[in-house]
Amino acid sequence: MAMNQGKRGLIGALAGLMLAGATAAQATDPNWQAAPSYGSVNLSAGFMPDPHRVDLSAGGSTQVNSSLGSGCAGYIHAEAPDVDLYYTAGSLPLYIHVESRTDTTLVINAPDGRWYCNDDANGLDPMVSFPKAQSGMYNIWVGVWGNSELRDATLNFTEINPGR
Incomplete structure (x- = not known):
């Protein structure tokens, strides 16, 4: 017993x-279904000005779960995306990248339902490229590598290869 x-x-x-x-x-x-912290952006192929920029505070208190996909890292606001991009695709590729004075990461839930992530595509700045971008909603988080402190960053959308 x-x-x-x-x-x-x-x-x-x-x-x-x-x-x-x-x-x-x-x-x-x-949580890709939540309202984005820094609003939504609506762009169609051939948009101007290119790049389209969004200033934001990168980072958050939640460490990214690497099970989302390859290259997924950093600390984000998991409660909601930073920005939702509603994109109408054309024949050009779409590049989403971040510029910051700190080590940032990028987490994107694309219209195909897959997660795309990057850390350090250009120095400490991340970039995800979509050579054959799909039309639809891209949920985007900008994270900070190594700690949960918030840092100033600029999220960029461009159809011109940033040459990085």
């Missing part, structure tokens, strides 16, 4: 740990 109680206790403890792990994993997934 004591052995059965010990097993039950162990099983209960393991189940609690598994539940806590599942909750923690869910808490780190960015």
